[in-house]
Each structure stands twice: as C-alpha cells, then as structure tokens.
Amino acid sequence: MRSLARLSAIVLALALAGCYDTAVAPERMPRFVAPAGPAPRVALVLGSGGPRGFAHIGVLKALDEAGIKPDLIVGSSVGAMVGALYCSGISGEELEKMAYQIRMVEFFEFSMLTGRPSSGTGVQRYVDAKVHGVALEQLRTPMVAIATRLSDHQLVMFNHGDAGLAVRASSASPGQFEPVRIGDDAYVDGDEMSPVPIRVARKLGAKVVIAVDVSAYAEDTPPGVPQAWVDKDARRAKQVAAEAPQADVLIHPNIGYYAGENESYRRRVIGIAEEVARKDIEKIRTALARAGIDAPQTASTARIPSGDASR
Secondary structure, eight states, X not given: OHHHXXXXXXXXXXXXXXXXXXXXXXXXXXXXXXXXXXXXXXEEEEOOOGGGGGHHHXXXXXXXXXXXXXXXXXXXXXXXXXXXXXXXXXXXXXXXXXXXXXXXXXXXXXXXXXXXXXXXXXXXXXXXXXXXTOBGGGSSSOEEEEEEETTTTEEEEEOBSBHHHHHHHHTOOBTTBOOEEXXXXXXXXXXXXXXXXXXXXXXXXXXEXXXXXXXXXXXXXXXXXXXXXXXXXXXXXXXXXXXXXXXXEEXXXXXXXXOOOSHHHHHHHHHHXXXXXXXXXXXHHHHHHHTXXXXXXXXXXXXXXXXXOOO
C-alpha cells in the first residue's frame, strides 16, 4: 500500500507539472537593462556546478551569520538558481531547509525516459514558485543571471524579466538540457562561457567581489574517469583562473570530486562550504575595509526572511 501511495504521488506530481504553463508574456522575457542607480558596493558571484551548487548555501549561511549582505548577486547555472532564491529574500538557513526537501521528481519529464535532454521547465517552474512569480527586477536584492547565446557563443546577462526562465536558460547544460528560446535567440548554460562570472560583477561596477567556485579540485580526479569529464574540468579551471584575479576573495571549498543528490551529500557539502566560508570572513572584512565599506563585526540575523516562503 505504501508503494502504491508513493507511485500515485509521483504520477500526480508529474501530471501537475504538465499543467504548468511556461509561456512568458513578451514584456516578461528575460533581458538586460542597464542599472540606473549607483554601482553595487558588494557583489557575490555564485558559480556553476549542478548538484555541487548545494555548497553555495553553506557560503550564504556563513555570510548571513557574519552580517555581510551583498547588494548584487551574479549567478551562472546552479549559481543563478541559488542566487535568485536568495535575492527573493530567502535566508541561507531557509535555503538549507529547502535543500533537504527538494525531490528530483519535481524536475522529471517523461521524455527523459527515452534518453532525450530535459526541457528544463521543471527548473523554471520551481524558481517561479519559490520567488512567487516576482520578476528579476523586483527581487529584494539585484540579481544577474548569466547564459550563453547559442548563435554566436556570447555571454549574455539577464537582470529583468521572468526569473524562472532566466535561470532555466542559465542552467541549460548542453547534452542534459535543451537550449532555451528567449525571443529570437536560443541560450545554453552560462557555464560554457563563464563558470564563475567575476568579470560581469566588475563590469557592473562592484567595489568588492566575493566569488564562490564549487568545481572539483584537479588533484582529486580519480583514475579512470571519462575523458570528457577531465576535459570539462580543465576547461572550467582555465576559465575560472582567467577571471580569479579580479575577485577580492575567492572561496573554493573542496567538497570532493563526485557530485551527488541524496540528503547526506547535500548536508555534507553545505557543511564543508559553511566552514570554509567562515574561515574567509576576515579576508572579506579586510576587502570591505580596503574599499571603505563598513562591515558588521558581530554575527547578524538582519536578513529578512521571505515569510511565505552533475557535473
């Protein structure tokens, strides 16, 4: 009976997912609009990494605890997803609770049973639901999602329009997800061009840039892994290294080589990242002081909760 009830719940979830309309009105199409206000003082850059992105939550918890609040988040791929949720007003602690409640069935599509790439509509649906349909420009903290335009492989920024669709485009890893059409163009994962988009934060005028890289350490690569993984890791490492000098603080927790999705994996990587970020808090305070920005010296719970809340 218990198995039957579980199967019924899965079927119901999939049926409801199929009823969700991912069509977006023209005025809500993701796009970039040059900010009219002052340049951001503190930008937090959250990098790509699929399930490894759970580690971002640990960093956000440490920043919340220290009372360090970015006034801009730039996210690539899973970093865009975590960033959008955080920018909507969900604290790091609340994100951790949400992380343990996520079920992969929420993102499942029947077409995946045939080996076809996912459309990514589950990602769009999840983000839009959690931010309560709020557009990127209406988030409590400014947010920029990074994607790669497929036609010319140029990096594109989104800071206006539907948050779920922007995150879906930013997360559309080739081979795993179908390209995402926005207007007349198709987009794929921001990871392709900038796994940790530090340059974007600088381009937008941030005085202090805190970046988070959740990719694997090359020296942890086990023998016998697919060459495609090795090549992808090397490509990412080269791209991150090219941008890293522009970050004031780069947090790179070693969460192991293999990624996972079960609760024990989520708890482990969140805990590791939180501990590493705590050790870097003084570096961040030093960078803030150097830029003339006052930083709280004691733990803070000032962040406002929302209330309603792979490789």
